[in-house]
Amino acid sequence: MSRRTARISGPTKGERTRQRIVERAATLFNLRGTAGASMGDVTEASGLEKGGVYNHFASKDELVLEAFDYAAGLVLGRIDAAAARAARPLDRLLALLDVYREVAQNPPLPGGCPLLNAAIEADDGEKPALRARVRRAFAAWHKRIADAVDGAVAADELEPIDAEAFASTAIATLEGGVMLSRLFRDPQYIKAAVDHLHQWLGERARRLPA
Amino acid sequence: MSRRTARISGPTKGERTRQRIVERAATLFNLRGTAGASMGDVTEASGLEKGGVYNHFASKDELVLEAFDYAAGLVLGRIDAAAARAARPLDRLLALLDVYREVAQNPPLPGGCPLLNAAIEADDGEKPALRARVRRAFAAWHKRIADAVDGAVAADELEPIDAEAFASTAIATLEGGVMLSRLFRDPQYIKAAVDHLHQWLGERARRLPA
Numbered sequence: 054m055s056r057r058t059a060r061i062s063g064p065t066k067g068e069r070t071r072q073r074i075v076e077r078a079a080t081l082f083n084l085r086g087t088a089g090a091s092m093g094d095v096t097e098a099s100g101l102e103k104g105g106v107y108n109h110f111a112s113k114d115e116l117v118l119e120a121f122d123y124a125a126g127l128v129l130g131r132i133d134a135a136a137a138r139a140a141r142p143l144d145r146l147l148a149l150l151d152v153y154r155e156v157a158q159n160p161p162l163p164g165g166c167p168l169l170n171a172a173i174e175a176d177d178g179e180k181p182a183l184r185a186r187v188r189r190a191f192a193a194w195h196k197r198i199a200d201a202v203d204g205a206v207a208a209d210e211l212e213p214i215d216a217e218a219f220a221s222t223a224i225a226t227l228e229g230g231v232m233l234s235r236l237f238r239d240p241q242y243i244k245a246a247v248d249h250l251h252q253w254l255g256e257r258a259r260r261l262p263a
Numbered sequence: 264m265s266r267r268t269a270r271i272s273g274p275t276k277g278e279r280t281r282q283r284i285v286e287r288a289a290t291l292f293n294l295r296g297t298a299g300a301s302m303g304d305v306t307e308a309s310g311l312e313k314g315g316v317y318n319h320f321a322s323k324d325e326l327v328l329e330a331f332d333y334a335a336g337l338v339l340g341r342i343d344a345a346a347a348r349a350a351r352p353l354d355r356l357l358a359l360l361d362v363y364r365e366v367a368q369n370p371p372l373p374g375g376c377p378l379l380n381a382a383i384e385a386d387d388g389e390k391p392a393l394r395a396r397v398r399r400a401f402a403a404w405h406k407r408i409a410d411a412v413d414g415a416v417a418a419d420e421l422e423p424i425d426a427e428a429f430a431s432t433a434i435a436t437l438e439g440g441v442m443l444s445r446l447f448r449d450p451q452y453i454k455a456a457v458d459h460l461h462q463w464l465g466e467r468a469r470r471l472p473a
Contacts, residue, residue, distance in 0.1 A: 225439025
């Protein structure tokens with residue numbers, strides 16, 4: 054009952070502090086990797102007293118997971134917002150690809166795509182809990198693309214194609230494009246990636262996209 | 264003159280130790296990132312006394328650069344070996360793509376593609392010297408693909424295509440495929456990436472590849 058009352062009156066000071074820690078940590082981890090940013094760095098970035106982060110998180114591992122979920126939510130939120138603006142299935146599919154141009158050039162957090170960055174850190178098996186979260190985030194994005202392909206095929210806007218294979222190729226191409234554009238500080242790489250996928254779909258489209 | 268004598272009689276003990284440090288460091292950095300492996304870790308992995316690495320490298324930054332060049336050399340060596348086995352230009356181009364299936368499943372160093380891993384670490388500008396090396400490695404790979412495209416077009420094996428754009432899309436797709444296959448421990452992602460690029464080229468080929 055007291056818990057419900059707290060909800061009605063908005064987040065408590067403790068909840069706001071906890072959220073600020075998660076946001077600051079997500080940015081630091083995205084910029085430097087989880088190995089490159091210490092709990093001391095997070096404490097400082099959050100404007101807390103020494104050790105203050107430990108009043109809210111039992112361990113760095115716990116904070117790493119929560120910060121990743123927050124960062125992944127920002128990316129998936131962008132993806133869903135882009136898809137929601139398109140009325141027809143093929144346009145929705147194209148919007149799901151186009152949004153990565155934006156992720157490359159103006160990422161939701163400093164440091165580029167948090168899914169890609171965390172995947173590189175977690176792929177060697179030393180961080181199984183983080184890897185499970187990263188897999189889940191990519192699987193959610195993959196499902197959105199595959200569902201959009203199925204929708205466009207069902208609406209007869211697209212020839213029948215292998216939705217699973219296309220979704221995985223699209224994610225690979227876009228994340229690789231983000232990597233190159235960030236490395237070279239040049240948008241031509243993500244542009245080439247998105248244009249390539251557009252062209253490939255255009256050759257299989259049964260109507261011109263909007 | 265004494266230097267020449269040393270060369271003729273093979274590497275000195277100091278040179279062999281230095282090389283062992285570079286190899287061990289390259290593996291550690293590829294697995295954990297340069298932020299995730301300390302000079303102490305490298306010393307231990309190299310079987311040296313405490314501080315022994317500093318007899319060979321003035322700083323961690325110096326070792327990071329030399330370890331990256333060593334790792335990039337292994338990748339480019341694989342790429343060049345694959346291309347050298349193909350006699351005709353279009354086959355050479357396809358070989359330059361196929362080799363990444365191997366890089367994903369049996370990387371030249373534990374931890375996956377060292378170009379990709381270092382790119383993610385160096386893209387935020389805090390490590391400009393490493394970033395310059397990573398850019399150079401990707402540029403070398405890009406040139407090999409673009410040259411192979413130009414060769415296949417000149418030999419009338421391929422329709423005229425934008426070699427620069429294809430090379431950058433191919434690298435993006437392959438590195439993204441490596442990332443997903445390593446994250447999910449499943450070769451289907453790199454397979455989908457390579458198959459996609461093969462299909463795209465096949466639709467523009469003027470002869471069947473070997």
